[in-house]
Each structure stands twice: as C-alpha cells, then as structure tokens.
Amino acid sequence: MIGLPDDITACLFDLDGVLTGTAALHREAWKQTFDGFLRERDGDGFRPFTDADYAEYVDGRPRLDGVRSFLASRGIELPEGGPDDPVTEHTVNGLGNRKNHLVLRIIAERGPNPFEGSRRYLEAARAAGLKIAVVTSSANAQAVLDAAGFTPFVQARIDGLVITRDRLRGKPAPDSFVAGAKALGVEPARAAVFEDALAGVEAGRAGHFGFVVGVNRANQAEALRAHGADVVVDDLAELLGDTGETA
Ligand SMILES: O=P(O)(O)OC[C@H]1O[C@@H](O)[C@H](O)[C@@H](O)[C@@H]1O
DSSP, X not given: OOSSOTXXXXXXXXXXXXXXXXXXXXXXXXXXXXXXXXXXXXXXXXXXXXXXXXXXXXTTSOHHHHHHHHHHHTTOOOOOOOTTOOTTOOSHHHHXXXXXXXHHHHHHHHOOOBOHHHHHHHHHHHHTTOEEEEEOSOTTHHHHHHHHTOGGGOSEEEOHHHHHHTTOOOTTSSHHHHHHHHHHTOOGGGEEEEESSHHHHHHHHHTTOSEEEEEOSSSOHHHHHHTTOSEEESXXXXXXXXXXXOO
C-alpha cells in the first residue's frame, strides 16, 4: 500500500537526508572543519575534503567515527583527546567539537528543511498502522525532529546519544537499527530501513532487515544499490505512487 512488502510492520527512518534536508548542512560543516584543519596542518597546498570523501568516510556514521575514518583515509593519526577539547585542538574530539559548533550554527540559520514527501510518507505510514522509529547517528536529532515538526510521528528514537550511552557500534554496523526494531517490538525481518547514506544501507543489509529503501539525495543511486538498497527512490513520495506534489 505504501510501496513496501506486505509483511512489513515497522519503518526505521534515518533522519538527516531522509526526513530532513540537514545532510547537506552536515556535509558543509564537515567540509569547513576538515579543510580548516588540513590548511592549518599542510598550508595552502592542502588536499581539500570532497563530496566523495563525505559519502565514503563520514556520511551516516557517528561524529567521532566520521573523524577517525576520514583521517585514516589520508593516513593521518591524531590523539583522541577528550569531550571538552576546544574547537582549535588537533585531536579527534577537537575536530568533532569544531564540526558540531559549525553544524549547530548552520542549522540554526537555515532551519531543518523537512522534506514534504517525507511528511506525507510519515502520515501514510501512521495511517497504515505501521510503527515508526528514527534511527540516526546524530546527537542533535531531537532538536531537528522538533524543529521539523516530526516528533509526534516518532514512537522510538535511537540517536547518537543513545549509541554512545549503550555503546552500540555505529553504522555501517547494524546495531542502531537492530535497537530501533527492538524498541518497537518487531523482528528486523518485519522492518523496513530508509537511508540516504552508503553506511546506512549497508547497515540495513548487514542486519537482515525485511526491506531497505535507498533515498538518493546525492546522485548515488548505483552506489546505494551496491551497498544494500533493495529499491532506490529520489523522494519518499515516490513510494506512495505520486510525484510529491500537493494534490
Ligand atoms: O554530529 P552529529 O549531529 O552528532 O551527527 C553525526 C552524523 O549524523 C549523521 O546523521 C550525518 O549523516 C552525519 O553527517 C553526521 O556527521
């Protein structure tokens, strides 16, 4: 009825890039963070952080995993530091704090940009009696959900704070989605995962979820399929059999 196999009883939605347009804001904050760091380290001839770097090493992963993964891709080792490191510090935590400072400012300035097609899909899923959870690596999820007006749809939330608290492995490991299904009281095989990140669809496949929807916001439909999406759409409204325009 809403573009899912009949035996699916729950939806597990990623947040940034699936429900809201905040993935692009995260990407921008990461670029400012890493380009700033690389310039400080290597001078003006530094090799910039690219959209491809974001898709492969950072998108969808918990904040500090993103820092570690990108630095490793460049053969750079930094000390871990600690959660209170200043944003100027060349440590994993310092760069994570620098990015968080930037992304909060950018989201405050530009808003969460909820996707209209996603709002309509949430309404349709609720009307169809499906359970709904948000599963995101972001520690800023509640504020974004509130600002987008999506909180009333959400019966369970697994976010970056829960991932840290419960020591879950971040995406691409399936742990956060498994925790989301558990919080809703459904088996992974009866839950659909909705993801725009390569690490996210990979987590959906690794967790043997009943259906994995890849949401193509960054011109990477083929890569989403290769990493585990069963179907790829440009907007969730496509699953409702329409174009996302208001009737
Ligand atoms: O830094 P936050 O808000 O905790 O978010 C962590 C990650 O959350 C994910 O949802 C985003 O795709 C990543 O870009 C982001 O880095």
